[in-house]
Amino acid sequence: MTEIVFDRVSHDFGPDRVVDDVSLVLAEHRIGIVGANGSGKSTLARMINGLVTPSSGRVSVGGLDLARHAREVRRMVGFVFTNADNQIVMPTVREDVAFTLRRHKLDRADAAARVDAALQRFGLTELADRPAHRLSGGQKQLLALAAVLVAEPSIIVADEPTTLLDARNARLVSEHFAELPQQLVVVSHHLELLEEFDRVIVMEGGRVIADDRPGPALDVYRELIGSAR
Amino acid sequence: MIGVFHPGRSLLHRAPALLKLGLLAAFVTAVALQGSLMALAVASVLVMVLFLIAWLPLRLVWQQVVPILWLLAFAVPVQVVFGGWEAAAMMAVRLVLAVALAALYTLTTPVSATLDAMQALLRPFRRWIDADRVGLTLALTIRCVPLLAEIVREVLEARKARGAEGSIAALAVPVIVRALQTAEHLGDALTARGFDD
Amino acid sequence: MSSAHSTSTSDSDATTAVPTPVPRRPRSTARDLAQIAVFAALIAALGLPGALSIGGAAVPITFQTLGVMLAGAILGARKGVLAVLLLIVLVAAGLPLLSGGRGGLSVFVGPSVGYLLGWLLGAAVIGWATARLLPRYPIAPALGWTALGGIVAIYLVGIPVFSVVTGTPIGAAALASTVFLPGDVFKVVVTVLVAKGVHRAWPGLIEPRSWPWARRSVAAESTGTA
Ligand SMILES: Nc1ncnc2c1ncn2[C@@H]1O[C@H](COP(=O)(O)OP(=O)(O)OP(=O)(O)O)[C@@H](O)[C@H]1O
Ligand SMILES: [Mg+2]
Numbered sequence: 001m002t003e004i005v006f007d008r009v010s011h012d013f014g015p016d017r018v019v020d021d022v023s024l025v026l027a028e029h030r031i032g033i034v035g036a037n038g039s040g041k042s043t044l045a046r047m048i049n050g051l052v053t054p055s056s057g058r059v060s061v062g063g064l065d066l067a068r069h070a071r072e073v074r075r076m077v078g079f080v081f082t083n084a085d086n087q088i089v090m091p092t093v094r095e096d097v098a099f100t101l102r103r104h105k106l107d108r109a110d111a112a113a114r115v116d117a118a119l120q121r122f123g124l125t126e127l128a129d130r131p132a133h134r135l136s137g138g139q140k141q142l143l144a145l146a147a148v149l150v151a152e153p154s155i156i157v158a159d160e161p162t163t164l165l166d167a168r169n170a171r172l173v174s175e176h177f178a179e180l181p182q183q184l185v186v187v188s189h190h191l192e193l194l195e196e197f198d199r200v201i202v203m204e205g206g207r208v209i210a211d212d213r214p215g216p217a218l219d220v221y222r223e224l225i226g227s228a229r
Numbered sequence: 230m231i232g233v234f235h236p237g238r239s240l241l242h243r244a245p246a247l248l249k250l251g252l253l254a255a256f257v258t259a260v261a262l263q264g265s266l267m268a269l270a271v272a273s274v275l276v277m278v279l280f281l282i283a284w285l286p287l288r289l290v291w292q293q294v295v296p297i298l299w300l301l302a303f304a305v306p307v308q309v310v311f312g313g314w315e316a317a318a319m320m321a322v323r324l325v326l327a328v329a330l331a332a333l334y335t336l337t338t339p340v341s342a343t344l345d346a347m348q349a350l351l352r353p354f355r356r357w358i359d360a361d362r363v364g365l366t367l368a369l370t371i372r373c374v375p376l377l378a379e380i381v382r383e384v385l386e387a388r389k390a391r392g393a394e395g396s397i398a399a400l401a402v403p404v405i406v407r408a409l410q411t412a413e414h415l416g417d418a419l420t421a422r423g424f425d426d
Numbered sequence: 427m428s429s430a431h432s433t434s435t436s437d438s439d440a441t442t443a444v445p446t447p448v449p450r451r452p453r454s455t456a457r458d459l460a461q462i463a464v465f466a467a468l469i470a471a472l473g474l475p476g477a478l479s480i481g482g483a484a485v486p487i488t489f490q491t492l493g494v495m496l497a498g499a500i501l502g503a504r505k506g507v508l509a510v511l512l513l514i515v516l517v518a519a520g521l522p523l524l525s526g527g528r529g530g531l532s533v534f535v536g537p538s539v540g541y542l543l544g545w546l547l548g549a550a551v552i553g554w555a556t557a558r559l560l561p562r563y564p565i566a567p568a569l570g571w572t573a574l575g576g577i578v579a580i581y582l583v584g585i586p587v588f589s590v591v592t593g594t595p596i597g598a599a600a601l602a603s604t605v606f607l608p609g610d611v612f613k614v615v616v617t618v619l620v621a622k623g624v625h626r627a628w629p630g631l632i633e634p635r636s637w638p639w640a641r642r643s644v645a646a647e648s649t650g651t652a
Contacts, residue, residue, distance in 0.1 A: 046417075049421055051417050051420060051421060071423075071425070074420075074421065074423055075423065078421075079421040079422075081414065081417070081418060081421075083414065085376065086411060086414030086415055086417075086418060087414075087418040087422075088372065088418075089368075089369050089372060089415060089418055089419060089422070090368050090369070090372055091368055091371045091372045095368065096372075099365075099422060100422050100423065102423065103423040131375070132372065133372075133375040133376065133379075147422070148422075151423075232519070232520040232521040232522060232529060232530075233520045233521070233522050233529050233530045234520055253531065257535055292527075293530065293532050294532075296526070296528060296532075296536065297532070297536050297537075300536070300537055300538065300592070301592075303602060304537070304592035304593070304594050307592075307594045307595075307598045308592070308593055308594060311594070311595055311598070312593060316593060317593075320592060320593040324535075324536070324537065324591065324592070327535040327536075328532045328535055328536055329532075330535075331530065331531035331532040331533075331534065331535045332530060332531075332532040334530070334531050335520040335529070335530030335531050335532065336530075338520065339520075340516075340519045340520045340521055343518070343519040343520055344519050347515065347518075347519065366459055366462065366463055366512060367512065367515065367516060367519075369459070369460070369463040370463040370466045370467050370512050370513070370516060371516065371521070372463075373463050373464050373466070373467030374467045374470050374471060374523070376464075376467065377464065377467040377468045377470070377471035378471040378474055380471070381468075381471050381472065381474075397612075397616050398615075398616050398619035398620055398623075401492070401496070401616055401620045402620050402623050402624065404468070405496060405500060405620055405624050406624065406627065406628070408464050408465065408468050409461070409464075409500075409624075409628060409631070411460075411464055412457065412460040412461040412463075412464040412465075413457065413460070415460035415463070415464065416455070416456045416457030416458075416459070416460040416461070417456075417457075419456035419459065419460060420456045420457075424456050424459075425455075425456060
C-alpha cells in the first residue's frame with residue numbers, strides 16, 4: 001500500500017480553522033473517515049489529490065509532496081465525489097469514461113478496449129452511447145466509478161459516494177467499493193460500509209478524535225453523535 | 230445531443246462536411262452578389278434539386294425556413310416602399326435561398342462532423358488556439374445544458390411551490406449561485422480527472 | 427460559501443515553501459473553463475421552451491440576452507465573451523440552442539445574425555465595465571454601463587447587419603428593433619440587481635480594475651511627486 005502522510009496539517013477558510021493540526025500516516029488497505037457535518041472530512045480528503053492546498057503543514061502520497069507534485073499524485077489517486085452529476089464532464093457515457101484516459105496518451109484501439117472493459121465491469125455497456133444525464137442516480141455514480149477506475153489508479157478517495165443514493169443503489173455502489181483491490185480512503189455516513197474496513201478515523205471540529213479499528217472507532221463516533229442529541 | 234441533423238444516406242449526407250461548408254460559402258456569396266432575377270431562378274431550381282436529393286421530411290425543412298418568413302413579412306413591405314417591387318423580390322429570394330441552403334447543410338450534417346470540420350479549420354492557428362482544448366470545452370458545454378436546464382426548472386418550481394411571485398431578480402440570483410456552484414464542482418472534477426495534464 | 431483564494435485547483439497558486447511570487451499561468455484554469463461552459467449552457471437553458479416567460483400574451487421576450495448580460499456581469503469580459511462564443515459555435519454546429527429551437531447555419535445567413543454577433547460585443551462591454559465598477563458596484567453607473575453593453579452595443583451590430591441583409595433603410599431597421607427595447611431595459615435592471623447580490627456573496631469572480639482615466643491620473647500624480 002502507498003503511504004499517505006499528513007504532517008501537522010491545518011487549513012483555514014477565511015477566519016475559520018476547519019482542519020486543525022492533523023498528523024496521520026495512512027498505509028492500510030481500507031480507511032474510513034467519519035464525523036459530524038462540517039467537521040472537516042471533505043477538506044481533509046480533498047487534500048489527498050491537491051484539490052485543497054493546506055494553509056500549513058504538508059501532505060504527501062507515496063513520498064511525493066502535493067505542493068510540488070500534484071499532477072503526478074493525481075495520476076495515482078482517483079477521486080469519487082458525492083454528486084456524480086458534477087463529476088461527469090462529457091455528454092455521453094462512453095465519452096466520459098474516455099475523458100479520463102486523455103492524459104495517458106494511449107493509442108485509439110488500446111484506449112477503446114480499456115473503456116469497454118470499464119463499462120462492462122459496471123454493467124454500463126448497454127448505456128454506452130446514451131447521454132449521461134439520462135442515467136439514474138445509481139448508474140451515474142457507477143459511471144463516475146468506471147471513469148475513475150479506467151485509469152487504474154492505485155488509490156481511490158471517495159467523499160460520501162453513497163449519500164445521495166437510495167438504499168438499493170447505495171448498497172449496489174457499496175458492493176462495488178468492497179470488491180476493489182485498490183487502496184481506499186472513504187468518507188461516509190454509511191457505517192455498515194466501514195465496518196469491514198481496516199481503520200476508521202473520527203473527526204470533530206477539524207481534529208482527529210479517534211483513530212482505531214472500525215469497532216472501537218465507530219463506537220466513539222456513535223457516542224459523539226448520540227451525545228449531541 | 231442530436232441537434233437539427235436528420236440522419237439519412239443520401240449523397241448530401243455522405244459528402245464530407247468541409248466540402249459542403251466550402252460549397253455553401255461559395256453559393257451564399259454568389260447569390261448575394263447576383264443581380265439578375267434569371268440567375269436567381271436558376272439558383273432556386275438548383276436548391277430544390279438538392280433538397281430532393283437529400284430527401285428530408287418536409288416538416289423539418291419548413292421549421293428551418295419559417296423564422297426567415299416572419300422577418301420577410303416585415304422586410305418585404307418596407308423594401309417595396311423604399312426600393313420597389315423588383316428589389317424587394319430579389320432580396321426575399323436571396324434570403325430564402327441562403328437560409329434554405331444553410332438549413333440543408335445543417336439537416337444533413339451531424340453536429341460532431343461540423344465540430345470536427347471546425348477543428349480542422351482551426352489547425353493553421355494551432356500556435357494560438359489549442360483545438361483539443363476547444364473540443365473538450367464544447368463537449369463540456371453540451372454536457373452542461375441539461376444540468377443548467379434542470380437548475381432553471383428547479384428554481385422555477387421552488388418559486389411556484391412557495392406561491393411567491395417575487396421579482397425576476399429574486400429568481401435569477403439562486404440560478405446564478407447554483408450555476409457558480411456547479412462550475413466549482415465541475416472545475417474540481419476536471420482537475421481531479423487530469424484535465425490540466 | 428466559496429472562496430476563490432483558499433481552495434486551489436491549479437498547482438500555480440499552491441502554497442509552497444518557496445517565498446517567491448508564483449507567476450500567473452496564462453491558460454485558463456479548470457475552474458475558469460467550467461465557468462465558461464456553465465454560462466454558455468445557462469444562456470442555452472434560458473432559451474428552452476417553457477423556461478421563462480413574463481407578460482403572458484405580450485411580446486415574446488427571449489431571456490437569452492439576459493443570460494448574455496449576466497455572463498459579462500458575473501464572469502467579466504474574457505470569460506463572458508468566451509461563454510457567448512462557445513454558444514455561438516455550438517449553434518453553428520447545428521444544435522438548436524437559440525430560443526424557439528433555432529440552430530444551424532441558417533441562423534448565420536439570416537438577417538438577425540448581427541444581434542447574435544452583437545452579443546459578443548455586449549458581453550465584452552459589460553464585463554469590461556463591471557471589473558471597473560467592482561468592488562463597490564454602484565447601481566446608477568452599473569445600470570448605465572450595462573445598458574451600453576446589453577442594449578446599445580448589441581443593437582449597434584444588429585441593426586446595420588439587418589439593414590444590409592434585408593436591404594431595408596437603417597432607420598426602418600432601427601425602428602423595428604424598438605419592439606425589443608422595453609424587454610431589454612428590464613433585463614438590464616435584472617442583470618445589475620443580480621450582479622450586485624452575487625458579487626457580494628461570492629467575491630473574487632472578477633478581479634477589480636481601475637478605469638483607464640483613473641490610472642492615468644494616478645500615474646500623473648506619482649510622477650509629479652517623484
Ligand atoms: N470552499 C470553502 N470556502 C469556505 N468555507 C468552506 C469551504 N469548504 C468548506 N468550508 C467550511 O469548512 C468546514 C468544513 O467543511 P468540510 O466540507 O470539510 O466538512 P465535512 O466534514 O465534509 O462536512 P459534511 O459532512 O457536511 O460534508 C465547514 O464549516 C464548511 O462550511
Ligand atoms: Mg463533506
